[in-house]
Amino acid sequence: MWPSGQIFCLKDVRFPTSVEQLGSDAMHTDPDYSAAYVVLETDCNLRGFGLTFTLGKGTEIVVCAVKALAGLVVGKCLREIVSDFRGFYRLLSSDSQMRWLGPEKGVIHLATAAVLNAVWDLWARAEGKPLWKLLVDMDPKQIVSCIDFRYITDALTEEEALGEIGLNPKSQEGKQQREHQMLMEGYPAYTTSCAWIGYSDQLLQQLCTDALRSGWTKFKVKVGADLEDDVRRCRLIRETIGPNNTMMIDANQRWDVAEAIEWVSRLAEFKPLWIEEPTSPDDILGHATISKASLFILCHNRVMFKQFLQAAALQFVQIDACRLGSVNENLAVLLMAHKFKVPVCPHAGGVGLCELMQHLILFDYICVSVSLSNRMCEFVDHLHEHFTSPVVIQNACYMPPKDPGYSCEMFESSVRRHQFPDGDVWRLDMKK
Amino acid sequence: MWPSGQIFCLKDVRFPTSVEQLGSDAMHTDPDYSAAYVVLETDCNLRGFGLTFTLGKGTEIVVCAVKALAGLVVGKCLREIVSDFRGFYRLLSSDSQMRWLGPEKGVIHLATAAVLNAVWDLWARAEGKPLWKLLVDMDPKQIVSCIDFRYITDALTEEEALGEIGLNPKSQEGKQQREHQMLMEGYPAYTTSCAWIGYSDQLLQQLCTDALRSGWTKFKVKVGADLEDDVRRCRLIRETIGPNNTMMIDANQRWDVAEAIEWVSRLAEFKPLWIEEPTSPDDILGHATISKASLFILCHNRVMFKQFLQAAALQFVQIDACRLGSVNENLAVLLMAHKFKVPVCPHAGGVGLCELMQHLILFDYICVSVSLSNRMCEFVDHLHEHFTSPVVIQNACYMPPKDPGYSCEMFESSVRRHQFPDGDVWRLDMKK
Numbered sequence: 001m002w003p004s005g006q007i008f009c010l011k012d013v014r015f016p017t018s019v020e021q022l023g024s025d026a027m028h029t030d031p032d033y034s035a036a037y038v039v040l041e042t043d044c045n046l047r048g049f050g051l052t053f054t055l056g057k058g059t060e061i062v063v064c065a066v067k068a069l070a071g072l073v074v075g076k077c078l079r080e081i082v083s084d085f086r087g088f089y090r091l092l093s094s095d096s097q098m099r100w101l102g103p104e105k106g107v108i109h110l111a112t113a114a115v116l117n118a119v120w121d122l123w124a125r126a127e128g129k130p131l132w133k134l135l136v137d138m139d140p141k142q143i144v145s146c147i148d149f150r151y152i153t154d155a156l157t158e159e160e161a162l163g164e165i166g167l168n169p170k171s172q173e174g175k176q177q178r179e180h181q182m183l184m185e186g187y188p189a190y191t192t193s194c195a196w197i198g199y200s201d202q203l204l205q206q207l208c209t210d211a212l213r214s215g216w217t218k219f220k221v222k223v224g225a226d227l228e229d230d231v232r233r234c235r236l237i238r239e240t241i242g243p244n245n246t247m248m249i250d251a252n253q254r255w256d257v258a259e260a261i262e263w264v265s266r267l268a269e270f271k272p273l274w275i276e277e278p279t280s281p282d283d284i285l286g287h288a289t290i291s292k293a294s295l296f297i298l299c300h301n302r303v304m305f306k307q308f309l310q311a312a313a314l315q316f317v318q319i320d321a322c323r324l325g326s327v328n329e330n331l332a333v334l335l336m337a338h339k340f341k342v343p344v345c346p347h348a349g350g351v352g353l354c355e356l357m358q359h360l361i362l363f364d365y366i367c368v369s370v371s372l373s374n375r376m377c378e379f380v381d382h383l384h385e386h387f388t389s390p391v392v393i394q395n396a397c398y399m400p401p402k403d404p405g406y407s408c409e410m411f412e413s414s415v416r417r418h419q420f421p422d423g424d425v426w427r428l429d430m431k432k
Numbered sequence: 433m434w435p436s437g438q439i440f441c442l443k444d445v446r447f448p449t450s451v452e453q454l455g456s457d458a459m460h461t462d463p464d465y466s467a468a469y470v471v472l473e474t475d476c477n478l479r480g481f482g483l484t485f486t487l488g489k490g491t492e493i494v495v496c497a498v499k500a501l502a503g504l505v506v507g508k509c510l511r512e513i514v515s516d517f518r519g520f521y522r523l524l525s526s527d528s529q530m531r532w533l534g535p536e537k538g539v540i541h542l543a544t545a546a547v548l549n550a551v552w553d554l555w556a557r558a559e560g561k562p563l564w565k566l567l568v569d570m571d572p573k574q575i576v577s578c579i580d581f582r583y584i585t586d587a588l589t590e591e592e593a594l595g596e597i598g599l600n601p602k603s604q605e606g607k608q609q610r611e612h613q614m615l616m617e618g619y620p621a622y623t624t625s626c627a628w629i630g631y632s633d634q635l636l637q638q639l640c641t642d643a644l645r646s647g648w649t650k651f652k653v654k655v656g657a658d659l660e661d662d663v664r665r666c667r668l669i670r671e672t673i674g675p676n677n678t679m680m681i682d683a684n685q686r687w688d689v690a691e692a693i694e695w696v697s698r699l700a701e702f703k704p705l706w707i708e709e710p711t712s713p714d715d716i717l718g719h720a721t722i723s724k725a726s727l728f729i730l731c732h733n734r735v736m737f738k739q740f741l742q743a744a745a746l747q748f749v750q751i752d753a754c755r756l757g758s759v760n761e762n763l764a765v766l767l768m769a770h771k772f773k774v775p776v777c778p779h780a781g782g783v784g785l786c787e788l789m790q791h792l793i794l795f796d797y798i799c800v801s802v803s804l805s806n807r808m809c810e811f812v813d814h815l816h817e818h819f820t821s822p823v824v825i826q827n828a829c830y831m832p833p834k835d836p837g838y839s840c841e842m843f844e845s846s847v848r849r850h851q852f853p854d855g856d857v858w859r860l861d862m863k864k
Contacts, residue, residue: 057529106538
């Protein structure tokens, strides 16, 4: 039914965010928010838009990897892909020559996400629905058929996923009600826009004050470069937002295990809800040692999440639309998190991540977790103007998108202008 | 003293090994052994040769990543690099924009290894020594100064590395004697050349018989595609090599945890010394569950090895000259393995891995482990003819290389002929 596709457009798109220290943290001091941006086209002119998020330099490597994966996608029919999405996921993630480059991690996995995000966008557009609604309306068996259970069956089998966790008829009760609730109230968000590590104290205070006025109640603070600085900044923010609002801290993998324990005890007086990425994202056992504090971790694939859950080495699961293998692998993690009774709070921000993540977390609430307790989705207020269906925030909540697709189509003019290195923004060296 | 360098040559070199099923296993059914091959040049005409090993498709992605890293190397002076090699390692592995693409895993880490391998080769050539001898003669403090201890200080601190593990004056006793022993007898090897998964029973038997005649006593068998096949193949090989020779099995990440336990118990009757990569290399806890069997694992970085050691989830450590961040990160793993009293048996084969690995394992024996018990280095007898200083095997032992450098310079004619896609081998489509 859906004719064979091609890659219509594949671009290295970069935004010079480092100029204003947007996105700066203890490990990433000067990110230029960027994306490998993919447009798939079918021969009936339907297009699917996908991206993976990067930090600037090296985006061309991910673009090169998308090109290498394209050979596995182009010429395939959408109907054929989605009727065996698990097989298609494995085709991309386990190509017998290319899996050496991962497997399922780093550049090749980021590229896989870009391609699969475009396929999901195409599917949702073909059905005329926003992606979250496509998922919500989908038969649970079909949901589960999109997940590759390889390497996670010791934590979650296909039968468990289907029968026990959120997707059985019983837990479908109240689904319509939750969908209606989301359409009316939206999904709660927290803001990371106020406290990048490169911001001055004055700017921090100003941005927090403004955000409070706009209805924000949950704030994330970047820490980890200098302990005394962090104490001062955390105190300032806690004083500004008051004792009843929520504060989280994020060290962006800066510490070793012992350092993390010391640093986190010093910052405990500011009562953070969680500590995000205290050390290497590969260090499951290290996190288990640190985790007297409440930890919040982003891993590179479902096998890592499985172990963090098994070892009780995190207290909040942080999924990502691009770091993980698209919707398929995020579904696996949502279901495992629910089995292990750990709340999911997505990573967003960057460029396009807010647009993508809202879909997955809406599905999580309506069909899986059915709870908002200790749950919220990250929000960063930058670069949304480049998207044709940008996120809508009302009263510090994500309002469910209504346009068909996965919300990551960029304006052609934005792509043209920010294309690296030929777009006007870079050619004219506006950054300097 | 050493003038600024440049990248003289950067090539995607591929050998059509899949034609004869060389290297075939349960997950990699048709590898074309390949390399991203780097030549650094200084302006006094000294050259450093480095590579990272890949399986064919996607090598161009690694080449693209080496190009991206080149900006951090070109123009640097060798003296400057090696006087703060830890800092240089971190410069490459933790670039604030590019670390998003890893960190320290996948394509970007493979590319880092290629670049650093070339730097180590350059250093050894500048000193007029083979790399293993450069390491053996090096002041222990300088050895330790090459290691990035970030994320492993909870298992091994710099002081421990220096004072407790193999590098202190006491353990230096007998060093000359061990060096002499290696020069006379070589370092014991095992062979993987006899039992690729794509080989027929007849070929298996023939190759094992030939290898026995050449003095081989340790044999690795690829398993994991089909249990009944494996039983038959393992029985055949055990019968051919007899009860007193050593057999190991390698599943190349094929199984889930429960599957691995079942499969491994079935194959136990053939008395394998170890089971290699039964499941995902990311699954520390999974391996800990399986590890009633004796496991042998290759991880993507020192943080993963740290945890496998802490969790006693492996019984043999498998280092790799290209999967890990070159000599620097391999040194960290050698020292951790010694602290945890686990023998190291390197991964080799592919193209160039034997040439590289022999240097590291010679250093391990002479300066760190000082033991040959349960230790051996993998050997695969393919593609050595493309190197200017190929490995020398005598009586199933690696004889220490004597030429200056890290032994991974290829003949220009080999590079030209196998360059992808323009070399004669590919242009003339000799593969088909």
